Amino acid sequence: MSTSKIALVTGGSRGLGKDMALKLAQQGIDVILTYHSQQAEAATVVAAIEALGRRAVALRLNAADLSTFGTFFAQVTTALADTFGTDRFDFLINNAGTSLSAPIAETTEAQFDEMLNVHLKGVYFLTQKALPLLNDGGRIINISSVSARSSYSGFSVYGSVKGAVEVFTRYLAVELGPRGIAANVVAPGAVFGGGAMPDSPEMRAWVAQITALGRTAEPDDIGGIVAFLCTDAARWLNGQRIEATGGVML
Template identity: 45%
Template sequence: MGVIVITGGSRGIGAAAARECARRGLGVILTYHRNPQAAQDVVAQITDQGGCARALPLDVADVASFGAFGHAVELQLDRVWQTDTLSGLVNNGGYGLFNPMETVTEQQFDGLFNVHLRGPFFLTQQLLPLLGRDASIVNLTSATARVATAGVAPYAAFKGGLEVLTRYMAKEFGERGIRANAVAPGPIRTELGGGLDEEYEALLSSQTALGRIGEPEEVARVIATLLSADGAWINAQTIEVGGGYFV
């Protein structure tokens, strides 16, 4: 049984991915930032279904903490799964900020950059020695990197940057047999950016070919596929999971 790390695994798409990957037989190390109880709830859900998971704290904006986190991952791999190898990494942790460009502060800009681009770069670097041959990296990006949406310029720019970084990961890690892909959700029912009210959900549904917004579980199944042998020949791709958002 392989073991994966999912950042931001206490809620939303990350939690759904943790449950789906565990359902498919993967061991899961999920991270949380501010809500340890939510993370433990996900671990309990996985355990109740016969899976195996552990939760570790991580601030993906704090690169200085990644060494200690890597050591904590090694300990969990040894104690819980009796292995020293990861089979996958899902860079999912993040948050939304909806402000017009003229109101974005330098602090807000830097915060989004640290979480959505700088953090995934250096966390992947930190965990790379633990990733075994045939491992898979999945970076969560966003359909906003393709569709210009007023109010999310920094967020979308860094998600676009992460898509470029994904291709470079695939190129540079290919000799190790490690694949890297991006999953770009369209409108999804999560708490990101404060969630969706009825009016905004109706607007997003009208802009989507299938006429509705998506659920976290629908994105989770794509992530799990990319982490499995079913995705073994998918590499350096961005897969949009958005039901035909602005096609």
């Protein structure tokens, strides 16, 4: 049986998820990463992890389509056995998602449902199905957003579902405590190069202006925080929201 720790990172082919996967590998953790459509990019991340001396597998997942979760975890079980020589993993990082910018008056039900499915319903039931495969003493890290704390025009749905994920995380911490599993939230601000945030000189200038550290964020600013939460040094952090924004709107 494998003695290495293993992390499952959803949305690990690019942006924040890619950096999380690489930072975890640098900590000596093996990685299962998921991609929605970017198979070639996911393969590149797997190769980069292997170049660091760790093992990795990329599996396709639509994090908004709950009907596929059973099949997905059957593939996870196979990957655990074939690639890692085990039947359990240690860290679940719910990162996959997309953003939405639309005024309340113009938001459609379809847009609302898409955000709800990928950021809340998908996270809830993907985590539920992961629990039998998650080792006691493991960690769950859910990715939220600064927009769950500060309100920005156009982000009512995105901020609302991310806020719900933060509440869900506290319930995970309570219910999984008897298994020694800690659950925490990392809440980034606008991350350029992360795949979801619209990128323009004007947007970068505005974000830098409202950030105490005076610059915009890159994916590299977030991955190390997630990797830290998977170390023994973070074992006593539980049910917490860690905002990683450089000090936005303080």
